[in-house]
Amino acid sequence: MVIDFPRTEPKKKVRKIKITNKYNLPQAIVNAVVNDPYDSSGSDISTTQLIKPPRIRILQDRNADLIKEDVSDRIFSLVGQNTHHIIERACTINDVAEKRLFYRINNWTLSGQLDLLTSNNELIDFKVTSVWTAMDALKSEKSEWEQQLNILDFLCSKNSKELIANDKQLNPDTLNILAILRDWSKLKSYQSKEYPKQQVVMIPVRKWSQKEQEEFIISRVQLHQSSEHMDNAPVCTPQERWQKKDTYRVLKDGRKTALRVLDNENQVAQYLKEKDLVDKKGIQVVLAKGEETRCLHYCNVNQFCNYYLSLEGK
Secondary structure, three states, X not given: OOOOOOOXXXXXXXXXXXXXXXXXXXXXXXXXXXXXXXXXXXXXXXHHHHOOOHHHHXXXXXOOOXXXXXXXXXXXXXXXXXXXXXXXXXXXXXXXXXXXXXXXXXXXXXXXXXXXXXXXOEEEEEEEEOHHHHHHHHHOOOHHHHHHHHHHHHHHHHOHHHOEEOOEEOOOOEEEXXXXXXXXXXXXXXXXXOOOOOOEEEEEEOOOOHHHHHHHHHHHHHHHHHHHOOOOOOOOOOOOOOEOOOEEEEEEOOOOOOOEEEOOHHHHHHHHHHOOOOOOOOEEEEEEOOOEHHHHHHOOOHHHOHHHHXXXXX
């Protein structure tokens, strides 16, 4: 069913979602998942919510009592929370760690929690992630990480008086992601030049000008604010839906893998002509529709989203 957005003021506090345990995992794991210490109270929107699509945030808010997630789907998140203990060990009296900052902007209070601001003025965010994600971020900047770190940097600049360690005021000069690679393989590190040579990778993040930061934050706050009073918040963009493009697979009878995977019909026609495969028996071209990965597999409120329900007549 589709649950419409009511024309009411948004809830300021959202009750925790219901946790199921359909695979009968140990109660200790269930307890660890349920007792999530995350708390962004005191703000209208957090950094992670600000960069999230408005539709997802609002659906999570409006349907908080109806959302269910299984313990098995929260394991990576649980492992990621262990970075709290890593940061505790990393922090010295000269650093600022795990501090939540607030700033009032466009009539909303924005909050964000920094992981570690070192005595060398390095703002570091710790993430437990996959090798593929880290490698992709090293090649081309990961927009969500860049946005998150720059929002935190902006909050640091607006709360500079609170960022004092050992009588020294700290102010971020550089932004970095410290990526802990949960699926790293020593064997693969020997086999590929591009594969990370260690299980921890420092990924530099581009620091925006304060004007860029403020303009981005205001635009995102305004987008979320304007969406609050809509019956249906804007549909997530293709990028936010993690839309994969359609591809054309050139198949040959008796072969398990495709001869080629191409982006469009023109490329297919050119390939078939170059390989003298036009009208050859046993050759077929199959359109593989690109799925919307986030909608289908990673959105915990898709059952309340009319866009998702419209996909393939769900």
